Amino acid sequence: MKRRAIRSEPLFFERNARRVRRQGYLLPALDVPEVTPSEVLPPELVREPDPHFPDISEMEVVQHFHRLSQLNYAVDEGLYPLGSCTMKYNPRINEETARLPGFASLHPLQPQSQIQGALRLIWELEESLKAITGMPGATLQPAAGAHGELTGILMIRKALEARGEKREIVLAPDSAHGTNPATATFAGYRAQEIPSAGDGTVDLGALDRMMDDTVAALMLTVPNTLGVFEHQILEIADLVHSRGGFIYMDGANLNSFVGRALPGLMGADAMHINLHKTFSTPHGGGGPGAGPVTVSEALLPHLPVPKVQRDENGFELLWKDPASIGQMRGFYGNFLILVRALTYIWSLGAEGLRSMSDVAVLYANLVRHRLNGAYHLKFDAPSLHEVVFDDSIQTRHEVHNVDIAKRLLDYGFHPPTMSFPLIVHGALMIEPAESVAPDEIEAFCDAMLAIAKEAESDPGLVRSAPHDTPVGRVDEVRAARNLKVTWTPEDEA
Amino acid sequence: MHPWVGAGPEDRRQILSELGLQSIDELFASIPSGVCVDGLDLPPARDEGWIRRTLGNMASTNISMDSIPCFLGAGVYRHVQPSVVDAVLSRAEFFTSYTPYQPEISQGTLQVIFEFQTLISRLTGLDVANASLYDGATALVEAALFSHRVLRSKRDLVVMAETIHPMYRRVLDTYTEAAGIEVAVIPPGADGRLDPKRVREAAGDRACCVAIQSPNFLGIVEDLPRLATATHDCGALAIEVVTEAASLGILNGGGSFGFDVVCGEAQSFGVAPGFGGPHLGFFACSSKHLRQMPGRLAGETVDENGARAFCLTLSTREQHIRRAKATSNICTNQGLMALAATVWLEAIGGNGLRELAASCLARTEELKRRITAIGDPWRLAYPQSPTFNEFLLVGPGSGTELVERLATKGVLAGVPTTDWGGTWPDGVLVAVTECNSGKDLDAFAAALEQLS
Numbered sequence: 001m002k003r004r005a006i007r008s009e010p011l012f013f014e015r016n017a018r019r020v021r022r023q024g025y026l027l028p029a030l031d032v033p034e035v036t037p038s039e040v041l042p043p044e045l046v047r048e049p050d051p052h053f054p055d056i057s058e059m060e061v062v063q064h065f066h067r068l069s070q071l072n073y074a075v076d077e078g079l080y081p082l083g084s085c086t087m088k089y090n091p092r093i094n095e096e097t098a099r100l101p102g103f104a105s106l107h108p109l110q111p112q113s114q115i116q117g118a119l120r121l122i123w124e125l126e127e128s129l130k131a132i133t134g135m136p137g138a139t140l141q142p143a144a145g146a147h148g149e150l151t152g153i154l155m156i157r158k159a160l161e162a163r164g165e166k167r168e169i170v171l172a173p174d175s176a177h178g179t180n181p182a183t184a185t186f187a188g189y190r191a192q193e194i195p196s197a198g199d200g201t202v203d204l205g206a207l208d209r210m211m212d213d214t215v216a217a218l219m220l221t222v223p224n225t226l227g228v229f230e231h232q233i234l235e236i237a238d239l240v241h242s243r244g245g246f247i248y249m250d251g252a253n254l255n256s257f258v259g260r261a262l263p264g265l266m267g268a269d270a271m272h273i274n275l276h277k278t279f280s281t282p283h284g285g286g287g288p289g290a291g292p293v294t295v296s297e298a299l300l301p302h303l304p305v306p307k308v309q310r311d312e313n314g315f316e317l318l319w320k321d322p323a324s325i326g327q328m329r330g331f332y333g334n335f336l337i338l339v340r341a342l343t344y345i346w347s348l349g350a351e352g353l354r355s356m357s358d359v360a361v362l363y364a365n366l367v368r369h370r371l372n373g374a375y376h377l378k379f380d381a382p383s384l385h386e387v388v389f390d391d392s393i394q395t396r397h398e399v400h401n402v403d404i405a406k407r408l409l410d411y412g413f414h415p416p417t418m419s420f421p422l423i424v425h426g427a428l429m430i431e432p433a434e435s436v437a438p439d440e441i442e443a444f445c446d447a448m449l450a451i452a453k454e455a456e457s458d459p460g461l462v463r464s465a466p467h468d469t470p471v472g473r474v475d476e477v478r479a480a481r482n483l484k485v486t487w488t489p490e491d492e493a
Numbered sequence: 494m495h496p497w498v499g500a501g502p503e504d505r506r507q508i509l510s511e512l513g514l515q516s517i518d519e520l521f522a523s524i525p526s527g528v529c530v531d532g533l534d535l536p537p538a539r540d541e542g543w544i545r546r547t548l549g550n551m552a553s554t555n556i557s558m559d560s561i562p563c564f565l566g567a568g569v570y571r572h573v574q575p576s577v578v579d580a581v582l583s584r585a586e587f588f589t590s591y592t593p594y595q596p597e598i599s600q601g602t603l604q605v606i607f608e609f610q611t612l613i614s615r616l617t618g619l620d621v622a623n624a625s626l627y628d629g630a631t632a633l634v635e636a637a638l639f640s641h642r643v644l645r646s647k648r649d650l651v652v653m654a655e656t657i658h659p660m661y662r663r664v665l666d667t668y669t670e671a672a673g674i675e676v677a678v679i680p681p682g683a684d685g686r687l688d689p690k691r692v693r694e695a696a697g698d699r700a701c702c703v704a705i706q707s708p709n710f711l712g713i714v715e716d717l718p719r720l721a722t723a724t725h726d727c728g729a730l731a732i733e734v735v736t737e738a739a740s741l742g743i744l745n746g747g748g749s750f751g752f753d754v755v756c757g758e759a760q761s762f763g764v765a766p767g768f769g770g771p772h773l774g775f776f777a778c779s780s781k782h783l784r785q786m787p788g789r790l791a792g793e794t795v796d797e798n799g800a801r802a803f804c805l806t807l808s809t810r811e812q813h814i815r816r817a818k819a820t821s822n823i824c825t826n827q828g829l830m831a832l833a834a835t836v837w838l839e840a841i842g843g844n845g846l847r848e849l850a851a852s853c854l855a856r857t858e859e860l861k862r863r864i865t866a867i868g869d870p871w872r873l874a875y876p877q878s879p880t881f882n883e884f885l886l887v888g889p890g891s892g893t894e895l896v897e898r899l900a901t902k903g904v905l906a907g908v909p910t911t912d913w914g915g916t917w918p919d920g921v922l923v924a925v926t927e928c929n930s931g932k933d934l935d936a937f938a939a940a941l942e943q944l945s
Contacts, residue, residue, distance in 0.1 A: 008600075008801065012608050012839050024840040025575045030852055031931035032859040037743050037851060040858055041714060041879050047745045050615060053843025061577055061840045069586035071600035076585035089497055090589050093541050099579075102552025107565040108769030109908045110556065111896060117554035118768045131534045143627035143770070144825035146812070154671055182812035182822035188671045191817040229523040258533070260521055265528040276825065280497070284829030285602040286592040286624070286789065288771035291825075304667075319912070326667035330568065330630035330660055330758075331769025343548060344497075349538035352495040358517045359500045365520055366508050382523040409598055414591075419813055437499045438508060466597050472796040474596040479794035479806040483783070485621050486611040 007470045009067040013487045016054040024058050052489050071470045072285075073414055079436055079444045081367075083386045083417035083429025084177065084225055086255045086277030086360075089436075093347065094280065094340035103339050108331040112316055119315035122308045122332060125292075125342045129273060132345075132353070133251075134264030135294035139303045140333040145252060147328065148272025148291030149183040149219070154325045155270055155295065155302040156217045156246045157187060162301075162323070165244070167216035173202050175226060175421040180219045180250060189216060196423055200226040200379040202236055211243050221250035222266065223257070225421040225429070226379050227364060227386035237267025246270070246298070254278045255433065256361055256385035259354025269296040279341040290337040304328045359434035360385040363441050367430050370445040374452040378424050385433075391426035399455040399462045401426040406473060407454070407465035411447035495538060558766060558905065562933040566883045566924025567710070567908035568629065568658050568736045569769065570761045573849070573927060575840045578763045578833055588829055592789075596804035597796075602828070603803035606791035609835045616741040617733075617755035618748025619777040623788035625827040626774030629758025630664035633657065633704060633734050635776060635787045635821060636754045637665060640702035640730040641674060642785050642820065648701040648729065649673075654687050655680045656709035658736055659913040680916040685713045685875040685885075689723035696727035704732040706757075707747070708740055711917060712883030712924075713875060721751040730754065738762055738775075739926070740881045742850030746777075754778045763837025764830050773830040784810060787821035852927040853882035856934065860925050863938040871941055874918045885910065887920035888944075895921050902940035 016022065037046045056064075073080075080087035098104065106118055126138040142148035153170065160167055170184035174193045181191035194210060197203040201224065211218070218240050223229040230236060237247050249263050249271035255278045263271050275281045276289035283289070295303060301323040309318050317332075348356060361384050368377070368387040375389035391401040405415030405428075417429040432441055454462050466473065494501050500508065509517065521529075539547075558571050565571075582588060586601060593599030593606075606624045613622035626632045637651045651669060653662055655678045662678070669676050679695045682688045687705055696703050703724040707715035717733065724731040733747030735757035747755045760772040778786055784807065792806035812819040841849060861884060864871050874885035888895055892909025899906035899921075907923040925934075 009604065011604070011611075012835075013611060021844055022842075023845070024842050025573065025845060027573060027845065027849055027852060028927055028930065030855060032855050032934065035851070035855040035858050037854060040854065041744065041881070042716070045714060045717060045744050047741070047743055047847070049847060050843050053612075053615060053846075055842030055844050056839070058575075058577060058840065061836065062580070064839070065577075065581040065584075065587075065605075065836060068601035068604055069581075069584045071598075071604075072586040072590050072602055073595070073598035074586045075589035080591065082591060085591060087591060090585075091497055093544055095583065095588075097544065097548045097552075100549060100552035101557045101559060102555040104765040104767055105557040105559045105571070106555050106768040107558050107563070107569055107571075107766050107905075109565060109567055109569070110558075110905065111893075111900065114556035114900075115768065117551040120551055120554075121548075128535060134530070143631070143827075144823070146822045146824045147627060147631075150822060154667065157671060178812040178814070178816045178819070179822050179824050181817035182815070182819040185817045185819070186822045188673065231523055231525060234525060234527055257521070257524065260530070261524050261528045262530050265530075274825075282588045282829070283591045283825075284588050285590045285599075285605075285832065286828030287825040288627075288827045288830060289825040326670070327630075327660065327663045328667060329664060329770075330628045330658075330772070333769070334771040335768040336765065337771060339548070343544055346536070346539050346547075347541075347544055348495055348497065350533040350535040352498065352538045353535070354532060355495060355498050358520075359498050359505070361520050362500065362505060362508055362517060365512055369512055382520070384520070384523070405595070406597065409595070414598070415595060419594075435497055435499050438504045440499070469597040470600055471597055471800055471802040472798050474796050474802045474804045475794045476596070476804050476806070479792040479804050480809075482794075483806065484793040485607070485783075485790055485806070486614045487607070 006067050006070045009064065011487055012064065013052060015060060016056050021055045022057045024056055024061050078412055079432060079440050080414040081416050081430045081432050083431040084252050086431060086433055088280055088433040090280055090282040091344060094343045097343045098336040098339045103336060116314050119308050121339060121342060123310055123315055125338050128345045129292055129294055132258060133271060133294040134262030136297055137295040137300040137303055138292055140292045140338055141304050141328045142272060142291035142293060143329055143334050144287060144289040145272055145274045145291040146179040146183060148293045149179055150186055151293050151304060151328050152248050152270030152272060153183055153187040153217065155299045158302040158325050159299055160216055167214050169215045170217050170219060171210060171215055172219040175200065175224050175423050176219065176221060177225060177252060177420060199381040200228050201230050204232055204235060207236060207239060211239055211245060213244060215245050217246040217248045219248040219250060221252060223253050223384045226388045227383045228381040229384060233266045241267060252277060253385060256357055258357045260357060269299055275337055275341040280344040281337045281340040288334045288337055290334040306332060356434050363432040363434060366441055367432055367445060371448055374449050386429060386431035388424050389428045390424050394455040397455050397459040399459050401428050403462045403465060404428065404451055407451050407462045408447060409466040410468045413444050413447055561903055561905055562936045563905040564907045564923045564925060565905055567922050568758060569766050570737055570924060570926055571766060571928050572739060572761050574763060577840050578836045581836045582829060582833055587832055593805060596802060600803060603791050605832050605835050607793065607803050609831045610791065612835065612838050613775050613777050617746035617777040619755055620780035621783050622775060622777035623786055623790055625831040626776055626788055627827060628772045628774045629736050630661040632756040632774035632776050633661045634665050634668045636732045636756045637702060639785055639787065643730060643782055644701045648699055649675060650699040651676045652695045652700045652703040653678050654705040655916055656711055657704060657706040657734055658710050659915060684878045685711045686878060687715055687720060689719045692720060692723040693727060696729050698728060700727055700729040702730040702732050704734055706734040706736060708737060708881045708883065711875060711885050712880040713878045714881060717747050717750040737882065739850055739853060742846035743854060759834050762834035764833050771827055771830055773827050773834055785820060788823050789826060849927050853925060856929055857882045857925040860934050860937060863934060867938065867941055870945060874920055882926055883922055883924040885917065885920045886923050887918045891919050892921045898944055899940050902943055904937055904940045
């Protein structure tokens with residue numbers, strides 16, 4: 001059998017060349033009297049039919065998306081070692097529980113007596129996340145990690161206001177993910193960078209100089225984006241707290257220490273947890289995620305509303321609370337993502353979650369061990385769940401991290417993260433996650449080693465990669481210069 | 494051992510030996526002992542059958558919208574769900590992939606985003622749309638902050654119609670309070686519609702934007718052309734919020750009348766109600782403001798051989814490049830929900846969408862007629878005002894009481910306005926879609942008659 005190699009697929013708007021009406025779905029028959037729209041609606045508001053919005057048959061729809069799917073790489077295809085993204089297996093039972101009609105077909109504004117199971121699920125997940133972090137409070141409202149960051153920083157702002165203080169600055173290390181400074185600005189603060197020390201962790205002396213009564217919070221990723229644990233975390237937290245500031249912990253890298261350490265013991269006041277990283281909910285090509293936030297005693301009063309509360313009669317939603325920061329989004333969070341995360345946590349249990357982190361860290365160290373030497377390790381501090389190399393050995397042959405990444409595509413692997421940390425020029429940030437078999441890790445390392453050899457022996461081959469993908473290297477500069485972000489009928493001419 | 498952890502005990506021993514280590518504990522030596530624990534206070538692992546039973550039981554204590562005649566709306570609607578939508582969403586190539594930062598192996602996701610942007614652009618009547626935002630409420634927040642940026646913060650007043658979904662306004666308050674932006678609210682007139690004169694009074698020369706919702710929270714279709722003119726006369730940007738995207742099947746998007754931003758919630762396009770999420774925020778604007786738009790964007794380009802290709806573009810607006818100066822801190826968005834909407838819209842089709850919206854309209858008019866025919870003590874709060882698929886019903890007692898009494902007659906009648914506050918009667922918002930059969934309408938009318 002010869003399989004058709006799919007390299008491209010026409011746009012939906014280019015389909016149906018005859019411009020005739022077909023039918024993709026049979027609507028329920030109209031069993032009430034028909035109404036002429038312009039008789040009951042203001043006629044000038046009524047839409048004219050759009051000749052460029054085709055109607056196609058069901059199978060055309062299925063073929064269109066099936067073919068498009070063939071142009072994607074996915075976790076199920078092979079290793080997806082994106083640093084700080086924790087691309088792990090998305091268990092199929094999660095997909096099943098999230099589709100239970102009692103969850104999927106539930107309206108958020110039904111009377112409370114009809115939604116007890118959903119409120120229970122929220123309560124159970126909050127309790128689980130409190131146990132995992134050792135922190136006394138949680139909100140599941142935030143829709144993603146960055147949204148969690150904002151929720152946390154707004155709670156800190158509220159706590160400062162309650163003390164009659166208005167501070168202006170939020171600190172974050174120069175190794176931080178870009179959302180940290182963006183969040184600080186979004187919350188009305190000025191973002192300031194703390195330089196890293198020689199081993200890539202926070203420079204305590206610099207922190208000591210910068211931390212004064214104008215600083216609201218320190219945003220800290222633990223372990224940091226190099227995969228290195230802030231070994232002075234207790235000193236850092238003491239310093240920030242003693243000067244009236246708060247610790248915001250970015251939980252993007254939580255997958256490295258579940259069951260081994262507790263953010264509550266590290267002095268965290270707020271921490272977001274990316275359920276789509278550590279707790280296996282699918283990345284979905286860019287979302288939806290969920291970014292619950294756990295909080296310390298000091299921030300408990302400021303959690304967003306609505307809050308789920310439990311009493312002897314069951315569960316209820318508390319909508320009003322004067323000390324709360326208010327509501328962060330519509331309703332109660334990306335609920336069906338929460339269902340998936342609780343499914344994962346309950347399935348693995350206490351021991352399973354710990355072995356999850358153990359193997360994630362073991363694999364990162366295996367990659368580090370195998371690739372060290374062939375690739376340059378700028379910071380040689382111990383790695384937890386991820387390891388960051390750079391391309392300085394390969395640039396001698398004018399091969400850059402992006403070339404290595406594109407060449408990896410030819411070997412059938414997704415490349416590592418390259419856009420940060422900014423403190424490593426030409427970064428290759430590798431996070432294997434725990435779910436693949438060791439064989440897959442070894443195959444990835446072999447591919448990386450082969451590319452390192454090619455960079456010496458045939459650098460042109462690497463620079464011109466990829467050679468074996470549905471499209472060749474994509475001109476991203478042109479996309480930004482000649483902006484075209486929608487199809488228009490003029491494109492047909 | 495657990496099936497989701499790839500290495501068994503023997504694998505682990507072998508890897509440790511390669512690393513020259515005795516125990517995994519050694520790999521965690523960099524964590525100070527003061528923050529360490531030995532295990533978690535959580536239950537043991539559970540098998541699939543236990544999970545299926547336990548979560549199945551939890552789900553079944555909820556009353557699903559499909560189990561009895563259901564008229565709930567107020568920002569979350571039940572529409573037809575073609576089976577192809579979930580079939581496509583269940584493809585691992587889509588749901589287990591990441592943000593398409595590597596375009597050579599992500600053309601599927603990128604083309605879907607491009608098609609989604611085009612569909613939203615055509616439906617809203619605006620040039621460009623982004624790849625999605627979290628939900629309708631945060632889309633409104635982004636629109637208000639966008640206006641503030643576009644007018645370079647010289648104008649620091651955000652004017653909102655009171656008939657924007659009250660929850661959206663609450664969410665906006667959370668953000669504007671932090672940003673130090675003042676918000677003024679305009680109540681509706683006696684007909685439940687916004688009077689353009691009041692827009693002029695409220696906006697004056699200080700407003701960066703005037704945001705209105707159509708159909709509004711009361712289900713009423715606003716006078717978009719005159720509201721756009723009134724807003725522009727004050728030098729502010731005009732924002733239309735849409736919470737019932739299916740209305741765009743029959744009503745023109747605000748872009749056709751000069752609105753600068755049309756944003757809101759597209760859950761109606763194939764996304765499950767899901768107890769409030771994940772849903773699908775959308776944001777469309779004029780191309781002249783493109784560089785101030787929040788969120789991801791896919792663009793068309795070519796590959797090295799000149800073949801058409803897509804990639805994420807204008808990321809200089811975004812946090813991973815621009816950091817503290819980004820237009821928004823958003824990173825992960827609602828990608829898979831944008832795929833759901835794209836599949837849904839392409840399966841329903843352009844004419845199909847119009848037919849679907851006309852069906853909502855006809856069924857809503859029919860239920861309004863039946864209620865009017867029953868008469869006292871039941872009445873429509875705004876009988877003369879045009880609606881799409883939702884209206885406010887008032888009767889004896891509060892909306893909350895009415896919903897509870899109608900539930901005892903086997904009808905999920907709608908969403909009470911009781912606890913939301915606002916310049917309108919305490920009643921029930923009743924939403925009717927193409928999924929409400931003539932029999933559902935009979936059940937609704939019969940329940941009202943029994944309570945009369």
